[in-house]
Amino acid sequence: MDSQESGSNEGRRARGRPRDWHDKTEQNTIKSLDRAMAVLEYLSRSQGLPLTRIAEDMGQSPATVYRVLVTLEGRGLVEFDGEDQLWNIGPGAFVIGARFLRRTSLVDRARPIMRKLMEDTGETANLGIEKEGSVLFLSQVETHETIRAFFPPGTLSDMHASGIGKALMAHMEADRLQRVLAKSSLQAFTDHTITDRDALLNDLAQIRDRGFSIDNEERTAGMRCIAAPVFDMNGEAVAGISVSGPTSRVTPEDVARLSAPVTEAAKALTQAIGGVAPALS
Amino acid sequence: MDSQESGSNEGRRARGRPRDWHDKTEQNTIKSLDRAMAVLEYLSRSQGLPLTRIAEDMGQSPATVYRVLVTLEGRGLVEFDGEDQLWNIGPGAFVIGARFLRRTSLVDRARPIMRKLMEDTGETANLGIEKEGSVLFLSQVETHETIRAFFPPGTLSDMHASGIGKALMAHMEADRLQRVLAKSSLQAFTDHTITDRDALLNDLAQIRDRGFSIDNEERTAGMRCIAAPVFDMNGEAVAGISVSGPTSRVTPEDVARLSAPVTEAAKALTQAIGGVAPALS
DNA sequence: TTGAATTTTTCATATTATGAAAAACGCTTT
């Protein structure tokens, strides 16, 4: 879907020092390693691929891809299903990746708050942050109901079609918002998706005013979502908390009922990470 | 804790075909890639390391480690904090790793492990999770013996009278345990059932210490059961594995013999689902 | 400014990653 080949290198200048020249870090990338990581990434996107297909799709020889896979397998990053001869992402990759969450205490702090939110509302609670212009879902607490909104952690989603995404955008500085919007094509996922830039800006203004956002079947038909922003110590929106559920249980009338617990949870998390809500402008 | 350096290669023989020779897959591992993955893994274990320390600890030159990190950074697998010059696991690693979860369920992961457990012990192996204060049996692999412990998948059972239930309770947070116990009446099923709250708490402490639980005819007269907990990525006990059999074949003396395979199986499943045992307190 | 510590870059070299092709292997067909 997005970048596959060369990794985009920017701004890893030590101590944030500026540089006149273009970063020549490309000279510093290790080709074989980068190709191997491309394989890993590609493999993670699919669910089970045979060796030859990977080699084909990546434009590398089967022998090389084979060795890459065997090496990664040695560390559990990928695994091989002897039954149907398919390669897959392995638990080791998950273990490593999951440690990303541990880095910030955000997820840990959020868990009890999310659990309470789920119990109060009865709907699945989600936690997400912004990552390179998309919403990255970090954690969720599922409802007990049989019909569930399921957004597995690790999922990336377009910001304009996400409750958390819109809550985050609503509190971005103007220029940063412009950059994010410039990258986005405002793709339509349902006929409720906001695809018009001005309409989106309008919605964001409303969200800022009332303190929470509504995803009204904008990403998935039949699913509504209510989200609120979480702020860090500088008053920047760094995360969002939401509840999501089927339209049958989350009607427009329910929004009023659900918005309070959501904004409360967001405030509680803001406090838990030592953040402060920004001064209203 | 366990294997850190060289990845352990075993059994990625296609279609389970046997081989006379030792697997020479070690010849197929790509050294540079393996070293790079060691860096990634090492970095994930810590939370923020400067370049020089990584190089030192890995016994590689700073230049090489630098190039590895820059390459990985290009794909978001690691990131660099210009503020304090520290390298960290990046969101890209989480995105890739999280896709592991989408693939197979706990039950699928458990099946081969349970089969081996059954073969090692000769007794029926069971898998269960907690569901609303009860143990829900998800799967079992039956022994070949004619006298069998039979717990059909889907069965709900009281936690306090179940090996798996007690293993799960032993690793619950205090307040959650209180809530579960509050709901339970500690009903007696046999005259071995633990109906006293303090006696149960005592048993749970023992279970935590030795790593496995024993159901000594507490649910069904004539049946013993040994269970161990399975942990998820957060170190929470999310499932339990057990073997159960008639008292004739599972005597108190047999417990010592059987407990090792059970705890091993639980550990294997923990690893297979990308979980980690919690830090002992 | 000078100095110390860390990082990037340069460069020559040997390591080793790589692809072609052959071998081994599993599954299907005759």
Next chain:
DNA sequence: AAAGCGTTTTTCATAATATGAAAAATTCAA
């Protein structure tokens, strides 16, 4: 059973490139 076919491993020669030492660049602290 045996042969055929599509895979996956292994072998091997070669070129690519990963690597470390040391120099250069950079930042922070006095």
